Amino acid sequence: MTILVILIPVTLCMGVFALAVFFWSLRNGQYEDLSGDAERILHDEDVPLQPSKTTRRPEMTKETTR
């Protein structure tokens, strides 16, 4: 079963990489406000990413503070 010499290390490497990503997400503060994070996707009003002159700011503020 020489194939296991390839598959098991590849799989372990993927696991270790996933672990590293998990620790990154932990240190990055990804899990600090879980309920807020879950809630925020529900009220996205497509806020302008780079407010340009054409965007009407007051209306936007009204919308987001609703």
Next chain:
Amino acid sequence: MMSNLTGAERSKAMMIAGLGALVGLLMAIVGRNDPMGAHGWIILLFFGALFFVVGNALYAPEPTEDRAASYYDDPTKVGIILALLWAVVGMSMGVWVASQLAWPDLRFDAAWSSFGRLRPVHTSGVIFGFGGNALIATSYHIMQRTSRARMPDQISPWFVLLGFNLFCIIAASGYIMGITQSKEYAEPEWYADIWLVVVWVVYFILYIRTLARRNEPHIYVANWYYLSFILVVAILHIVNNLALPASLTGAKSYSLFSGVQDAMTQWWYGHNAVAFFLTTGFLGMLYYFLPKRAERPIYSYRLSILSFWGIVFFYIWVGSHHLHYTALPHWVQTLGMTFSIMLLVPSWASAGNALMTLNGAWHKVRDDATLRFMMVAAVFYGLSTFEGSFMAIRPVNGLSHYTDWTVGHVHSGAMGWVALITFGSIYALVPVLWRRETMYSWKAVEWHFWLALTGTVIYVFAMWNSGIIQGLMWRTYNETGTLRYSFVDSLVAMHPYYIARAFGGLLFLTGACICLWNVVMTIRHVPRVTPRLDYPTSSEAMEPAVPAAE
């Protein structure tokens, strides 16, 4: 659509299309004595058409609006339409091959229409064509919305979407011509595999670049699911397709591994394709569109993250459960079996989390077929993951393996879970994407829901019955210790179930056709919603449950 591209982007797109057309021409010339030559012509035609479409608009006016202030939705829209077209093609093929099993004359005596060639057209058509396009399209939507950032450029999303569809076309046309490397769900030959790697790497880079631009500190859990789908599928695809072409002028290649080594690699790939293509990506859809549609945050966000990491660490080890009672060492089989059972925990955590989210919104599930699609999808996800863990247990597998039970299990996952969550997401997404008030016909959504559910239930029950009967007949001995039934006896016993299965599939296909019609009518006939704000706004959060609003 071209008006959203700058002149520089158009010429860049033209260059890529031109290069692709050249490669196609080269393949057509060197492969002229092989089916590979036909693929060369297909590639030439594909890129040639793109070249002219872009070239036609090369000197059209530059985009005037500030592109950075809106999301880039054009590729998402095209992706949704392509997904539905592939659904109709792939499911039609499914109904045809299912009917061939009941009435073998439906082969019409041609080589190209034999079961062995059409079945992969069905599987690739629905998994990659329908599922893949839906995943790419929804990932474009979700990664931008949850990051509150526009995609970093306008070319790579098109490259990924169209490049992936070229892969699907090469795959499907190759099967018809008899090109296959005989690995389930990885049938395409070496050049198609290399092309998919290029497309997939661009996809991953695009996703990471979008996340890097995010205006929202948190990376929403759906993105993690999509990212794992992209990354793991890339690695699996590369390892499983390690093959040496017999010659560079032909399609035939030989796998680097042989015998049970190859079988192990194939199912290490195969089951993880189920995991990271057919599960995590679609869970990403579920975790975004279900809360959106129900207008409630996910029941336990903490649990959704836990089940993500659970799936990531457990799923990758389960492939060997496809090789119980084979030459594979016993301990490797046991390893796969053990992890398969452990996997039930994160799977049910997701299914339960989805259903608990609906707690308090059941009146919406009653009124809104779109939300009902998602609810039933979560139920089927729970059912088929339980069934999967159960079937991975060695003695159970002794009965179920090589029978129609496996086919039933796969379809309870593919139709009940994957297709239903996709249809639900499409119905939730289309009005938002095209900025329409609602779907053209909510009655058609209701019809689609009931057709899909009935079709799935008929299909799955037919295959459960057929599979268990088969399994039992094959292991029945008479007093003298020989087999009681011949293979043909079991075939005759299956006939009524095969008819039922084809009928269930037909209902499901009808639903998909209704969906395509409904989406096209929505785009063409439903009035646009005038955005209430000057900048593009999505009314996603305020989207009413469709039937309730009628």
